[in-house]
Amino acid sequence: MHILVTNDDGVGAPGLLALAEALQPLGKITVLAPDRNWSMSGHIKSLDRPLRVKQVTLANGMPAYSCDGAPSDCVALALLGFLPQPPEFVVSGINPYANLGHDLTYSGTVTAAMEGAIGELPAVAVSLDGNDEHCEQADYHSAATVARRVVEIVIANGLPRHVLLNVNVPNLPIEKIRGYKVTRQGMRIYRDILVKREDPRGNPYCWISGEPPTGVPEEDSDIGALAEGYVSIMPVQLDLTAHHLLENLRAWNWNNSNTAS
Numbered sequence: 001m002h003i004l005v006t007n008d009d010g011v012g013a014p015g016l017l018a019l020a021e022a023l024q025p026l027g028k029i030t031v032l033a034p035d036r037n038w039s040m041s042g043h044i045k046s047l048d049r050p051l052r053v054k055q056v057t058l059a060n061g062m063p064a065y066s067c068d069g070a071p072s073d074c075v076a077l078a079l080l081g082f083l084p085q086p087p088e089f090v091v092s093g094i095n096p097y098a099n100l101g102h103d104l105t106y107s108g109t110v111t112a113a114m115e116g117a118i119g120e121l122p123a124v125a126v127s128l129d130g131n132d133e134h135c136e137q138a139d140y141h142s143a144a145t146v147a148r149r150v151v152e153i154v155i156a157n158g159l160p161r162h163v164l165l166n167v168n169v170p171n172l173p174i175e176k177i178r179g180y181k182v183t184r185q186g187m188r189i190y191r192d193i194l195v196k197r198e199d200p201r202g203n204p205y206c207w208i209s210g211e212p213p214t215g216v217p218e219e220d221s222d223i224g225a226l227a228e229g230y231v232s233i234m235p236v237q238l239d240l241t242a243h244h245l246l247e248n249l250r251a252w253n254w255n256n257s258n259t260a261s
Contacts, residue, residue, distance in 0.1 A: 001089060001155060002087050003026060003028065004078050004083075005020045005030070005031045005092075006031070006075055006090070006092050007033050007092055007112070008039050008071040008109045009037050009038075009095065010033065011031065014140060015140050016058075016094070017058050018143070019091060019093050020064075021062075022147055022148045023091060023147065026152065031065065032053070032064070032074045032078050032083070033064065033067070033074055034066070034073075034108075035054075036068075038071055039108060041106075042105065042106055042108070044073065045072060045076065051073055052068045053065050053067045053068075070108065071109070071115075072108075075090055075112050075113075075116050076119075078090075079115070088121065088122075089121060089154075090115070090116025091113075091123070091126065092109050092110070092112040092113045092116075092124070092125045092126065093124075093126030093143070094126045096138050097127065097131070100168060100186055100222045100223050101223060103188060103213070104185070107125070109125050110125045110166055113164045113166070114238065117161075117162050117164040118238065120161050122154050122155075122158065124164065125167065126146070126167045127166075127167070128143040129169065130171050131171075138171070142170075142172060142173060146180075150165065150233065163238075164235075165233055165236070166234045166236050167231065167233050168222055168225075170231065176229065178229040178230050179230055179231070180231045181225040183221055183225045184222070185236075186215050186217075186222045186224060187218070189215055191210045191214075192209070193209055194207075
């Protein structure tokens with residue numbers, strides 16, 4: 001099994017190193033990750049400039065590739081033939097913060113896994129439920145252990161085409177994690193604010209700021225599972241169609257020109 005490991009925090013991030021080390025017993029590991037932090041970058045495909053890749057060495061001596069593109073660019077390069085041997089599995093992480101609810105649309109961690117799913121590979125995104133206060137001292141051991149277990153199970157059972165798993169791990173020692181729950185997407189609550197200021201030259205600028213998001217801890221949701229000390233495993237499909245609305249919308253009088261002025 002050839003596993004591609006990537007992230008959105010940059011090739012030097014400790015979560016990436018912990019993930020790559022944990023997955024080594026499962027097969028050949030290739031690391032191809034951004035050369036800088038792309039957190040909250042969303043799903044990007046760079047078409048207007050060249051992508052530059054160089055070989056680097058991780059802190060444990062493991063060879064890796066560093067790319068100046070986005071996380072999804074890194075996966076696309078691997079799938080399109082940059083690597084001598086094409087990957088068979090994509091694992092993205094370990095992100096130091098949880099990716100829950102609508103975070104999926106922003107997260108570079110998750111969208112890197114989405115790029116793998118678009119390429120019809122099994123893909124997993126892994127995030128740790130950390131916080132700003134302890135981010136620098138985050139212990140990725142539990143999340144790395146969970147990631148290996150999840151990948152083992154996916155290898156054994158497979159995933160449907162165009163589906164990925166979004167995995168969020170409580171920030172707890174492995175022995176204190178209560179287990180695993182398969183969940184649905186929960187409701188994130190954002191507290192963003194707009195800050196308007198002027199730079200030293202008097203030019204106005206805006207900054208999006210605010211408190212960290214929270215969420216509604218419903219029992220069967222990803223947010224609820226984390227709140228109860230469980231690993232959240234949420235299947236994510238690439239088909240974004242609101243299927244339950246199709247018949248209702250088809251009944252609307254779309255072709256009557258008199259309904260719009």
